[in-house]
Amino acid sequence: MMLIPCPFCGKRNESEFIFGGAVGADRPDPNSVNDAEWVEYLTVAPNPLGPVQERWWHARGCSEWVTIWRDTRTHDIVEAPDDSE
Amino acid sequence: MQKYSVFSLARNALSGHRNWSRAWRSPPLKDQYEVVVIGAGGHGLATAFYLAKEFDITDVAVVEKGWLGGGNIARNTVTIRSNYMRDESIPFYVKSVAMYEGLTHELNFNMMHSKRTMVDVVQTWPKLRELRRRQLAMDIYGSTYEQISENELRSRIPALTGGGPDARLPVICGMVHTDAGVNRHDAVAWGYARAADALGVEIHQQTAIQSLIRGADGHISGVETNRGTIRAKKVVVAVSGHTTTLTETVGLKLPLRTMNLTAFVSEPVKPLVDVIVNCPDSGFYFSQSDKGEMVIGGAPDMGQSFRRDIKQNVFEDTVTAMLSLFPSFKKLKLMRQWGGHLDIAHDASPIMDQTDLPGLFVTAGWWGGYKAIPAGGLTLAHLVAKSEPHPLMSSFTLNRFRHLDFVMEAGTTTAR
Numbered sequence: 276m277m278l279i280p281c282p283f284c285g286k287r288n289e290s291e292f293i294f295g296g297a298v299g300a301d302r303p304d305p306n307s308v309n310d311a312e313w314v315e316y317l318t319v320a321p322n323p324l325g326p327v328q329e330r331w332w333h334a335r336g337c338s339e340w341v342t343i344w345r346d347t348r349t350h351d352i353v354e355a356p357d358d359s360e
Numbered sequence: 361m362q363k364y365s366v367f368s369l370a371r372n373a374l375s376g377h378r379n380w381s382r383a384w385r386s387p388p389l390k391d392q393y394e395v396v397v398i399g400a401g402g403h404g405l406a407t408a409f410y411l412a413k414e415f416d417i418t419d420v421a422v423v424e425k426g427w428l429g430g431g432n433i434a435r436n437t438v439t440i441r442s443n444y445m446r447d448e449s450i451p452f453y454v455k456s457v458a459m460y461e462g463l464t465h466e467l468n469f470n471m472m473h474s475k476r477t478m479v480d481v482v483q484t485w486p487k488l489r490e491l492r493r494r495q496l497a498m499d500i501y502g503s504t505y506e507q508i509s510e511n512e513l514r515s516r517i518p519a520l521t522g523g524g525p526d527a528r529l530p531v532i533c534g535m536v537h538t539d540a541g542v543n544r545h546d547a548v549a550w551g552y553a554r555a556a557d558a559l560g561v562e563i564h565q566q567t568a569i570q571s572l573i574r575g576a577d578g579h580i581s582g583v584e585t586n587r588g589t590i591r592a593k594k595v596v597v598a599v600s601g602h603t604t605t606l607t608e609t610v611g612l613k614l615p616l617r618t619m620n621l622t623a624f625v626s627e628p629v630k631p632l633v634d635v636i637v638n639c640p641d642s643g644f645y646f647s648q649s650d651k652g653e654m655v656i657g658g659a660p661d662m663g664q665s666f667r668r669d670i671k672q673n674v675f676e677d678t679v680t681a682m683l684s685l686f687p688s689f690k691k692l693k694l695m696r697q698w699g700g701h702l703d704i705a706h707d708a709s710p711i712m713d714q715t716d717l718p719g720l721f722v723t724a725g726w727w728g729g730y731k732a733i734p735a736g737g738l739t740l741a742h743l744v745a746k747s748e749p750h751p752l753m754s755s756f757t758l759n760r761f762r763h764l765d766f767v768m769e770a771g772t773t774t775a776r
Contacts, residue, residue, distance in 0.1 A: 289662070289671075311762070314764070
């Protein structure tokens with residue numbers, strides 16, 4: 276069971292949250308990318324063996340959206356990697 | 361290949377079972393093959409077998425990081441069925457179910473196939489509408505789905521005592537899929553391995569792929585392993601959850617996410633349930649194995665995961681759902697639990713195609729790919745041998761992402 280840090284409620288049980296997806300690339304301007312780049316933006320999500328940035332919705336709590344880094348190998352909530360923005 | 365039969369059994373009994381030949385060889389690793397298949401699981405071994413049998417390509421190496429048949433083929437819940445939703449999906453799974461039924465004969469290996477029917481317990485009206493829609497689509501392709509009343513459902517599954525009129529989700533009716541069955545997962549892996557080996561395919565266990573190699577001509581040129589470089593003009597990736605991990609070694613991105621799906625088994629009890637029970641509204645399914653254990657599965661973990669074990673809250677949710685319909689199972693002790701990581705595209709349909717790196721083939725996105733092993737291996741062998749998709753799989757190429765022409769599949773798993 277993961278304890279996800281919520282800015283209002285503190286560390287709360289994973290079962291109070293709904294998974295909101297991995298944080299992907301920012302939406303490009305559709306006019307400035309070609310079809311292949313647009314399709315990649317639409318369909319390819321980060322799938323790393325290691326830390327991934329993702330959003331969780333505290334749906335059964337305060338309704339806040341929380342962004343965390345989580346290690347996909349262990350489910351540990353981790354610090355943002357150094358090379359991330 | 362030493363043929364297994366009642367006569368060979370008797371002959372070997374006379375010599376105290378000391379003279380059985382090995383089921384497959386462990387040949388030395390060569391540095392070049394015509395085809396390298398990564399992953400000695402169901403799909404990898406089946407692909408190697410059909411490459412040799414149907415297309416006479418026998419210079420094939422199946423390389424496996426761990427041991428043969430130790431990945432998701434050892435971690436699934438052995439449900440074989442064809443109750444899918446889409447015109448593209450149903451004929452493929454009908455073919456796969458039919459191939460499974462003849463597999464014992466084809467591979468001369470007892471699959472312990474038990475065509476025991478799957479029964480869906482329907483508890484909401486939207487689910488009933490969806491399943492009846494699936495029934496109409498399945499009728500076209502010769503797969504069977506039939507609605508039965510609540511009374512008939514409870515008489516077929518006497519242990520189903522929950523879900524009465526006062527329950528949060530009262531049982532409405534059942535849907536019966538008579539084509540469904542279970543078999544023995546180890547036999548599938550071992551049977552394909554033995555039959556492929558007999559046709560000349562080499563199987564190399566304990567051989568981990570470190571990276572794929574992109575040749576100077578822009579084609580795939582081989583793989584880097586912990587036992588050295590293997591050159592090959594054609595490489596097949598059949599590794600389930602680690603597909604993107606491997607393709608990213610040559611900078612290739614695929615529209616796949618890796619998730620963890622879990623299962624657990626109870627202690628063995630006397631025969632109690634003779635069908636596969638699927639409860640899509642409650643979110644669990646189970647069948648009773650030949651040994652008497654209840655084999656139980658539920659929803660996947662939220663979020664991507666490469667962790668192959670079960671989370672306490674997923675386990676508790678599944679057990680709670682199960683006890684709401686089968687309260688007598690409260691007395692069962694649970695013995696083992698495990699997880700397997702598998703990858704999924706967002707339309708929940710598989711991907712089988714040659715990638716943008718010529719010569720590199722992937723078979724991925726198989727959520728519940730156990731039932732797809734025979735037809736998946738046959739169609740992938742066709743693709744590798746002829747470089748064009750098999751008609752049954754032509755809708756499941758990477759083109760559907762390029763043209764946003766998805767096959768949104770509702771029949772993939774109970775968990776979606």
